[in-house]
Amino acid sequence: MRNETSGSPLYTVPSGIQTRWASPENPQAAKGAGGHANAGRKGAPCFPLAPGECKVLAEQASGSGTIRRIWSTLNDRSPEMLRGLRLDFYWDGCGSPAVSVPFGDFFGVGRGHTAAFECEFFSSPEGRSFNCYIPMPYRSGMKVTVTNTGEKQLNMFFYDIDYTVGDAHGEDVLYFHAHYAHLPATLLRQDYEILPKVSGIGRFLGTNVGVKADQERYFNVWWGEGEFKLFVDGDSDYPTLCGTGTEDYIGTGWELGTYSHRYQGCTVADHERMEFCFYRYHVPDPVYFHQDIRVTAQQIGTTSPEQRAQFRQAGTVLRCTGAEERYFDYVDEAKQQLWENFERSDDWSSCAYFYLNRPERG
Structure with a gap:
């Protein structure tokens, strides 16, 4: 059995590759620096994010690696907040992000909604969390940030970004964008x-x-x-x-x-x-x-005869699909029985x- 994201069997340890987890108290995923707040008794599992504030979620100043999993949850999962937070991903020290996307939309559900679902790249087991499993390789460093672009404070932002360092990426390895x-x-x-x-x-x-x-x-x-x-x-x-x-x-x-x-x-x-x-x-x-x-x-929409009558009664002008500039005919009785597409x-x-x-x- 092979793990597609790493290219190595599950039962081997690739030489020179180490595992790192970035978290609210250790965004650089420094060795031995996790879980130290409050004398090691869970003192910093999350952080607040004020309007206009930007926080670094993960950062590696140099060297290669691969982001493999991202998990997060928020105490406020309203559409306003899910669209107001923005995620930015930077690869190899670049000044412009390869990803700059509203938080909720990035994690696979649009329009600021939450839903319990699971697919190849994303999941939310009970509709209260956000998971991403897309592998994101880089060659000489990375940075992931979150910015509150809205007008409302978020009180609790929880997350983990799990990645490996030291990955040897060949010339054919591509960069993730959104x-x-x-x-x-x-x-x-x-x-x-x-x-x-x-x-x-x-x-x-x-x-x-x-x-x-x-x-x-x-x-x-x-x-x-x-x-x-x-x-x-x-x-x-x-x-x-x-x-x-x-x-x-x-x-x-x-x-x-x-x-x-x-x-x-x-x-x-x-x-x-x-x-x-x-x-x-x-x-x-x-x-x-x-x-x-x-x-x-x-x-493009389509109408049944019954729906066509509803549009006729409302006096709605509908343009038909096709190269010719043509509109729905509400006079010809034969056409009233048609299903027809419209722009x-x-x-x-x-x-x-x-x-x-x-x-x-x-």
């Missing part, structure tokens, strides 16, 4: 950009997405007919990799309910509030790029994860 995006109202016929164009060599790991559908304009009509598109290695107008719909991209069908599987799932499916959070991670189906990558999702605007947010052959995105 990209956060949010559009409160997407633009009609302009696909939402999960990952703007990134140049280099790497691997797209996947994304978690949060959607708040516009009920005021579209009622409770299904919003997820749009295709997920991955433009790789010179693709321009049309992608090489293209899915068939939102729920299809995450491995299910016919709209969304809650489930958490190893590589895909939907942690939030609130049909009353029309709020959804879901994920897809490309582990058994790797997405490699050798030149560049860009990832988008369309905002729409909703609130979308996402966190995309990928490896890249350099420590800064550039």
